[in-house]
Amino acid sequence: MKIEGKVWKFGDDIDTDQILPARYLNTSDPExxxxxxxxxADPSFADNVSESDIIVAGKYFGCGSxxxxxxxxxxxxxxxxxxxxxxxxxxxxxxxxMGLPILECEDTDAFNTGDRLSVDMETGEIIHLDSxxxxxxxxxxxxxxxLIQSGGLxxxxxxxxx
Amino acid sequence: MGMTLTxxxxxxxxxxxxxxxxxxxxxxxxxxxxxxxxxPISINEFYKSGATQVFDREKVVLVLDHFVPNKDIKSATQxxxxxxxxxxxxxxxxYDSGEMGVEHALLPEKGIVLPGDLxxxxxxxxxxxxxxxxxxxxxxxxxxxxxxxxxxxxxRVPETxxxxxxxxxxxWVGGKDLILYTIGDIGVDGALYKAMExxxxxxxxxxxxxxxxxxxxxTEAGAKNGIxxxxxxxxxxxxxxxxxxxxxxRGDPDANFVEIKEYDVSNIEPQxxxxxxxxxxxxxxxVEEIPIDQVIxxxxxxxxxxxxRMAAKVLKGKKVSKETRLIIIPATTNIYRAALDEGLFETxxxxxxFISPPTCGPCLGGFMGILxxxxxxxxxxxxxxxxxxxxxxxxxxxxxxxxxxxxxVAGKLAGPEEVV
Numbered sequence: 001m002k003i004e005g006k007v008w009k010f011g012d013d014i015d016t017d018q019i020l021p022a023r024y025l026n027t028s029d030p031e032x033x034x035x036x037x038x039x040x041a042d043p044s045f046a047d048n049v050s051e052s053d054i055i056v057a058g059k060y061f062g063c064g065s066x067x068x069x070x071x072x073x074x075x076x077x078x079x080x081x082x083x084x085x086x087x088x089x090x091x092x093x094x095x096x097x098m099g100l101p102i103l104e105c106e107d108t109d110a111f112n113t114g115d116r117l118s119v120d121m122e123t124g125e126i127i128h129l130d131s132x133x134x135x136x137x138x139x140x141x142x143x144x145x146x147l148i149q150s151g152g153l154x155x156x157x158x159x160x161x162x
Numbered sequence: 163m164g165m166t167l168t169x170x171x172x173x174x175x176x177x178x179x180x181x182x183x184x185x186x187x188x189x190x191x192x193x194x195x196x197x198x199x200x201x202p203i204s205i206n207e208f209y210k211s212g213a214t215q216v217f218d219r220e221k222v223v224l225v226l227d228h229f230v231p232n233k234d235i236k237s238a239t240q241x242x243x244x245x246x247x248x249x250x251x252x253x254x255x256x257y258d259s260g261e262m263g264v265e266h267a268l269l270p271e272k273g274i275v276l277p278g279d280l281x282x283x284x285x286x287x288x289x290x291x292x293x294x295x296x297x298x299x300x301x302x303x304x305x306x307x308x309x310x311x312x313x314x315x316x317x318r319v320p321e322t323x324x325x326x327x328x329x330x331x332x333x334w335v336g337g338k339d340l341i342l343y344t345i346g347d348i349g350v351d352g353a354l355y356k357a358m359e360x361x362x363x364x365x366x367x368x369x370x371x372x373x374x375x376x377x378x379x380x381t382e383a384g385a386k387n388g389i390x391x392x393x394x395x396x397x398x399x400x401x402x403x404x405x406x407x408x409x410x411x412r413g414d415p416d417a418n419f420v421e422i423k424e425y426d427v428s429n430i431e432p433q434x435x436x437x438x439x440x441x442x443x444x445x446x447x448x449v450e451e452i453p454i455d456q457v458i459x460x461x462x463x464x465x466x467x468x469x470x471r472m473a474a475k476v477l478k479g480k481k482v483s484k485e486t487r488l489i490i491i492p493a494t495t496n497i498y499r500a501a502l503d504e505g506l507f508e509t510x511x512x513x514x515x516f517i518s519p520p521t522c523g524p525c526l527g528g529f530m531g532i533l534x535x536x537x538x539x540x541x542x543x544x545x546x547x548x549x550x551x552x553x554x555x556x557x558x559x560x561x562x563x564x565x566x567x568x569x570x571v572a573g574k575l576a577g578p579e580e581v582v
Contacts, residue, residue, distance in 0.1 A: 013350060013351075013439065015545075015547045015548075017275055017526070017527075017545070017547040017548065017549055017550050018547065018548055018549070021527065022526035022527045022528055022550075023527050023528070025199045025228070025229070025242060025526075025528070026199075026229055026233070026234060026236035026237040027236050028202050028203045028206075028240075028303075028315065040548050040549040040554045041548075050269060059351065060350065060351040060354070062547060063317075063350060063351070063384065064286050065286045065288065065526070065545075066200060066284060066286040066288075066300045066301060066302050067199070067200065067302075068200070068203055068302040068303040068304060069199075069203075072203075086351075088351075088354070088384060089354065089520055090286055090300055090301060090302055090354050091383070092304060093301060093305060094302035094303075095501075096302065097304035097305060097308075098302075098304055119262065143186050143233075143316070144544055151307050152211060152304070152309060153304050153305070154207045154211050154304060154308065157211055157308050157312060158210075158211040158212050158213075158393060162558075
């Protein structure tokens with residue numbers, strides 16, 4: 001699968017309070033949550049993001065609370081994938097469990113807001129379309145690939161219990 | 163090569179003789195709990211999977227704490243969903259209004275989580291319970307749903323970092339200061355994906371409340387879990403609470419630690435974490451003149467009886483500054499009652515404090531003390547991220563209950579020595 005999209009660039013240590021502020025945790029409706037995605041990091045994001053855009057960040061994206069509302073909001077707003085240097089552990093689990101592709105790449109400093117990227121999920125290659133330069137993301141561990149292939153953790157489990 | 167305490171607990175629950183860091187295992191869960199903001203998603207996922215019954219109605223625990231007492235109609239709807247689910251599933255441990263509390267204060271208090279357990283919770287501060295000598299980690303809603311169905315979950319065995327605390331604690335220094343100091347040293351991702359194990363003679367000077375505070379904030383260093391070996395203090399605490407068997411487990415003497423850090427606590431003074439990261443710490447003697455609009459004393463980090471006593475010691479006979487609001491939130495109903503019985507409420511009320519029923523409320527900017535634009539708070543909670551307690555342009559300074567109480571009296575960021 002290939003993903004192509006425009007970059008929205010964020011910095012280091014973007015916590016889940018910035019991704020989806022707790023004041024909106026009184027609902028888990030994806031459409032409601034999407035309206036407030038990234039609100040405290042960039043209030044203009046949710047209104048201006050386009051389908052298939054890519055969130056790019058520095059280190060430790062998704063730190064803080066365990067709220068699954070954060071990856072739900074990112075997925076619901078139409079973001080195709082997240083590329084960061086690394087992730088907080090619960091955010092990492094949550095994203096795979098609910099089917100949001102998140103990729104680890106050391107070179108995210110090279111990408112800026114508005115840049116266009118093409119991401120090949122099979123080969124692990126990221127092409128910076130404006131410059132033609134090629135980068136790579138870390139291979140997704142086989143177990144996580146299995147989870148994605150079953151369509152997330154719950155589908156994986158319901159196959160087991162049936 | 164032996165195993166660390168974390169590795170031993172994981173191996174036992176995976177039915178394996180040994181596990182290695184990095185290994186992916188499937189392990190049985192002793193207690194799985196969640197709350198009114200994480201569980202609604204889990205309950206939907208539970209039904210969607212085709213499941214009709216939780217794997218064990220004694221091991222699935224629901225606590226209404228984040229936005230309860232219901233803060234608005236949407237929160238009320240979420241809380242109602244949990245109430246109905248708990249009733250339908252006949253959950254043994256369901257905690258609401260009259261018998262409730264912030265989950266990470268309530269579960270140890272009631273003896274629901276015990277040494278040697280493997281615990282997961284739909285909340286990032288689930289690492290709190292590791293202070294009992296258990297493996298306890300936070301997960302998301304889908305993970306919790308999976309455990310409700312199967313009683314098992316996948317884990318990556320973490321490397322263990324060892325933190326050893328030597329020396330004697332200074333006055334007004336407690337678990338909060340040790341953990342803030344440690345996070346200040348290693349950074350907010352200093353223990354990413356790893357176990358943080360605490361040991362050393364200084365821990366003997368901490369009661370269970372102080373130890374739970376330390377384990378609570380390991381998530382603020384990115385850790386998977388915080389843990390300490392159970393000792394006589396742990397045993398005395400759990401003995402009178404447990405209603406099932408538990409195992410006091412220890413790591414092997416030849417266990418492998420990925421890193422060992424040692425601190426002399428006699429060099430540690432009360433700590434303050436400046437906005438907007440818990441690692442942004444400095445000693446109380448190094449703080450500037452910072453006017454404070456609101457002070458919160460409570461939460462899963464510092465809302466226990468020992469914390470309220472510490473605050474009362476500072477507030478006794480004092481008045482809260484006219485420029486500052488002091489909100490005190492006992493973390494459970496039992497703590498609330500004990501504080502009332504001990505006369506702490508009288509001290510608080512005489513000082514001009516506002517006392518709230520148990521709730522997570524303001525810690526995550528939910529309700530019961532939201533900050534306006536430009537306002538500053540000192541809080542005994544665990545996070546000071548942008549917008550954490552309200553407006554994105556408000557500020558949170560994290561501290562222990564004595565510093566928080568002193569700041570309320572001084573109307574500015576202040577240490578207890580300045581007002582007592």
